[in-house]
Amino acid sequence: MSTTTAEVDHTPTPSAPSRATWPAVALAVFASAWGGNEFTPLLVMYRHTGNFSAVLVDTLLFLYVLGIVPALLIGGPLSDRIGRRPLMLPAPIIAAAGSVLLALGSDTVALLVVGRILSGIALGLSMAVGGSWITELSIRDGDKAAAGAKRGAMSLTAGFGVGAGVAAVLAQWAPWPTVLSYLVNIVIAGVAVVLIMRVPETRARATDPGPLIDDLKIPSARHRRFLTVVLPVAPWVFGACASAYAIIPALMSARTAGAPIAFAGLCCVVGLTAGFGIQSVGRRIDRPDGNRGVVVALITLAFGMALAAVAAHLLTVWMSLVAAAVLGCGYGVAMISGLLEVQRIAVSSGNDDLAGLTAVFYGVTYLGFAVPAVLAWIAAQFTAVTYTEMFGFGIVAALVCLLITVAGHHRNRMRV
Numbered sequence: 001m002s003t004t005t006a007e008v009d010h011t012p013t014p015s016a017p018s019r020a021t022w023p024a025v026a027l028a029v030f031a032s033a034w035g036g037n038e039f040t041p042l043l044v045m046y047r048h049t050g051n052f053s054a055v056l057v058d059t060l061l062f063l064y065v066l067g068i069v070p071a072l073l074i075g076g077p078l079s080d081r082i083g084r085r086p087l088m089l090p091a092p093i094i095a096a097a098g099s100v101l102l103a104l105g106s107d108t109v110a111l112l113v114v115g116r117i118l119s120g121i122a123l124g125l126s127m128a129v130g131g132s133w134i135t136e137l138s139i140r141d142g143d144k145a146a147a148g149a150k151r152g153a154m155s156l157t158a159g160f161g162v163g164a165g166v167a168a169v170l171a172q173w174a175p176w177p178t179v180l181s182y183l184v185n186i187v188i189a190g191v192a193v194v195l196i197m198r199v200p201e202t203r204a205r206a207t208d209p210g211p212l213i214d215d216l217k218i219p220s221a222r223h224r225r226f227l228t229v230v231l232p233v234a235p236w237v238f239g240a241c242a243s244a245y246a247i248i249p250a251l252m253s254a255r256t257a258g259a260p261i262a263f264a265g266l267c268c269v270v271g272l273t274a275g276f277g278i279q280s281v282g283r284r285i286d287r288p289d290g291n292r293g294v295v296v297a298l299i300t301l302a303f304g305m306a307l308a309a310v311a312a313h314l315l316t317v318w319m320s321l322v323a324a325a326v327l328g329c330g331y332g333v334a335m336i337s338g339l340l341e342v343q344r345i346a347v348s349s350g351n352d353d354l355a356g357l358t359a360v361f362y363g364v365t366y367l368g369f370a371v372p373a374v375l376a377w378i379a380a381q382f383t384a385v386t387y388t389e390m391f392g393f394g395i396v397a398a399l400v401c402l403l404i405t406v407a408g409h410h411r412n413r414m415r416v
Contacts, residue, residue: 033159067120168265228408
């Protein structure tokens with residue numbers, strides 16, 4: 001997102017607080033991430049208890065993207081103008097509101113739709129604003145910026161993983177399966193709201209910001225390398241996740257009759273753990289003057305699709321977990337390699353729109369959550385087509401994307 005001629009004071013308040021203030025914001029980010037991913041392992045439950053079709057349930061999984069993308073694209077530049085607090089304070093409130101509607105709407109599609117969109121808005125604001133605020137607060141507390149960035153990422157990571165795991169356990173074995181997991185998120189979000197109100201602002205309001213539309217322009221999004229190297233891999237990021245912890249658990253529900261929701265949660269945790277764990281390795285794989293990170297990501301994803309096809313055919317627990325782990329690795333490498341490419345493109349283009357280009361990348365990655373709904377629709381319309389065959393098509397699609405990125409790299413090499 002391009003900068004304006006606004007005269008803005010970027011310096012944090014000089015008087016350092018007597019205690020760390022970033023944990024309150026981290027808790028708000030954690031609550032928003034929890035609210036965004038708690039729904040995922042419950043897909044199996046809604047199929048069995050809500051009398052909803054597989055297409056509808058998988059569409060509900062995707063719908064929170066409608067909240068994430070606008071919040072990502074607008075939240076960041078708007079917080080640069082008016083400060084972090086006005087944009088981040090509503091995030092846990094919106095997350096709690098989404099959980100309230102989801103808890104009340106177990107049999108009502110309209111409430112589930114609105115609840116999912118609200119969960120997406122909260123998560124988008126947390127991703128766009130929360131990480132920046134945590135970093136600035138960490139610097140204010142005397143820490144390095146890298147420490148703040150890590151805290152923001154770990155807050156999201158913990159929210160995604162813990163939210164899915166706890167929701168699955170509560171829905172499987174605790175009372176009120178359609179309510180209790182959401183109630184926990186509401187309580188956590190409420191605590192975050194109380195704590196975040198005492199956190200100091202770190203971004204002064206712009207005195208002459210100019211039109212907001214100027215901040216929403218992202219020239220680097222038209223960069224040929226972004227179009228030919230980054231975009232082909234971006235939807236695979238969460239497309240891999242959705243395959244690992246939405247499609248595979250649904251296929252396995254008949255074989256995990258004793259605890260299908262818990263198994264869905266296990267697939268979530270396995271996939272996310274593998275994905276986040278491999279990101280440190282992904283940094284070593286990547287080369288600034290090459291495209292090795294993206295290539296390895298797409299090869300891993302093709303291999304993950306192959307394992308998913310085998311899992312869909314065998315329907316065994318161990319094969320399903322192996323496929324979820326490899327797909328999680330593909331997600332992790334695709335995420336980190338895509339982000340590193342985005343950083344280099346934004347810097348080399350000289351447009352100073354790294355935040356905006358990152359938001360665009362994230363927005364495209366979340367389109368991958370449409371994969372379960374698309375495959376469910378195909379399965380419903382063409383009953384002769386099996387999930388094994390559809391995952392086989394996924395192998396071909398990943399390899400096609402690989403060829404596109406290789407060609408795009410050779411035509412649009414990055415100068416370092």
